[in-house]
Amino acid sequence: MKILHVADTHLGYSAYRKVTEDGINQREMDTYNAFKQFVDYVIKSKPDLIIHAGDLFDSVRPNNRAITFAINQLIRISETGIPFVVIAGNHEHPKLKETGHIFSIFDHIDHVYPVYHAKYETLPFKINNKKITVHAIPQCELKTQFNEELKKLKPDSAADYNIFVSHGAVTGIKEFSMNEFNELIIPTKILSKDFDYIALGHYHRSTKLASNAFYSGSTEYFTFADAPDKKGFMKLDISNGKLKHNFIELENRPMIDPKPIKCSNLKLDEIMKKIKETVREIEPREKTFRITLDDISTHIYRGLDFDEIRKLSGKAIHYEIKANVVKDGESKPSVTSKIDALAHEFKQFLESQDLKEKETILELGIGYIEKIEARDEGK
Template sequence: MRILHVSDSHLGYSAYHKIAENGLNQREVDVYNSFKQFVDYAIEKKPDLIIHSGDFFDSVRPTNRALFFALQQLLKISDAEIPFIILSGNHETPKMRETGSVFRLFEHIPYIYPIYKGKLEEIEIGNAIVHAIPHCFSNEDLKKNIENVKKRENFINILVLHVGIIGIKEFRRGDFNEQIIPSGCLPIDFDYIALGHYHKATQVTENAYYAGSTEYFSFKEAGEQKGFYDVEINRKVNFIPLKVRQMINLGAIDCSLLSPEEITHEIIRRADEKGVDGKIVRIELKKIGRGKYKALNWERIKKLASSALHFEMPYEFFEMEQELRGRSKIGNLEEEWREYIASVPIGGNKKEIEELALKYLHEVSR
């Protein structure tokens, strides 16, 4: 059996302020283009099954434009008669059960199987059973759903999850609503486990894979390859790269011993070495004095940055770091209060006010 495993397309995502020729946000267009590449590949290769393991959309309420694009691509797949299972991830799953899911729009499209109801669903495709668990409404729900997964004899068994994994290595993103499971929860006797949520294509266990995202969504991902898996069950797993806009992190420059001219030169040297035209670029300035920062050759830097789609240069002022180091250690609450009250002009019985406040502090800190 041949399947395509893709994940974390985040349709509708937009960032920065560059506008494409069609008037849309350029990053939004980039995200659409990368997913269209995947769909074109799928239609050309015509696998037995496509699995999308979550975060198909970037938000619970995608724009009409994102919905229109998604429907266009799903109808292409439907017309090609390729079964396509789409799992709801943490980005598109509503926080409350009462809130409807946008995935309901796809329920009546032939060959499209949206999985979004917060519970385990089993879909039979040919000689395979796909056990699909979408993002759940609670960790307890997730645990129960995983416990309910049972291997079916005489079938190819595929598990689909959108979760972070902890074990010898950790695969998590730190999202506010991400759900995490131990690697020991992944059944070792399944034929393939399609994971979503972690944006780097990674083999987690012998039979479990994160497909990664189809585009760059954070500088944490800079330099990673973006794509999807072309899988022949129990034979081989091939990573297929997508052509996406490059995101590069030029690292940090320690500016403490450099002059403004040397800092400017180093910024330009690093940028020229990697090339920034049309790319998304980041370089960080560490321990730079305010005077040095103002004295940088901004004309040269802005000219360099203008060719990038996005060029960001966060900085850490040397003076701020020194101030933080020079601050005395914060004392306990009583000491802080005594210092504060001593510095404030108060009429009346200042001693009585001070002692009353200390009494309350003592009571709440027991």
């Protein structure tokens, strides 16, 4: 039984100012290209089953280009006759039921099984004379609701193979949180041996959680936290109770985040020299990169030759300079991860408040904080 497990494709995502010749955001196109590579692989390798573990789209209301692209690619998959199960993730799940779910556009595509009704669903398939049951728990509005659905989860004893798919942060291991306000928590005890495979989505780094449980990771780079990762999807082969797993790497536009330049004992011209060396080593053409300056004082930072850096980086898709500034006269950095802390603090503050539309306020507030962060980083 050959299965492909993909997740967090975030179609419709866009970032930075760079546009293509047709005026479309370059990073949006890159995200489509990554998913298209996956579909090309499906057509070439002809697996028995495909599982998408959520966040197919980047948002609740993707733009028309993203919708058209997704439909065209899902039709390409549909034409192979291979079942494609896709569950809703937190990014595409509406906050209000009235909004309606974008996944309803897939309801009538043959061999495509969208799961987005905020409840546990089982999908039985007969493949190569074997019964394979996919147990899917998609994104829910409330954590309590999700926990209720998790309680119902039960392997099908009549099936030859049981696959569980869900989207959320596995508990106990802080690292698997994306720090998103509507993310759901999957308790470690769910990672049961009773399933032949557990396909998870949400955490963007491809990760093995147990011998039978994996995050496939995202198909693209979305933040500089992703920079050290490889991006792709999982290829599984299950036969006679044995699971073989392989990570299939995609060809993505490089995102480079070299080690910070320690500036504490350096003069302005020495720092500029190091920056120039680093940029040259990166070979910025068509790449996305970030230069981090640690322990730099505000007056030295203001003295940097930004025009020179811009000239050297001109062929990049995007670059940013992250300065962890030490205020003149202080020894401790004062700016490092200030924005993260602010979002976190805001979330905690709201949790303690007795408000009706907490989630909406949280979403708006975090949106503003992210905007300011992007503006500051773009300096």
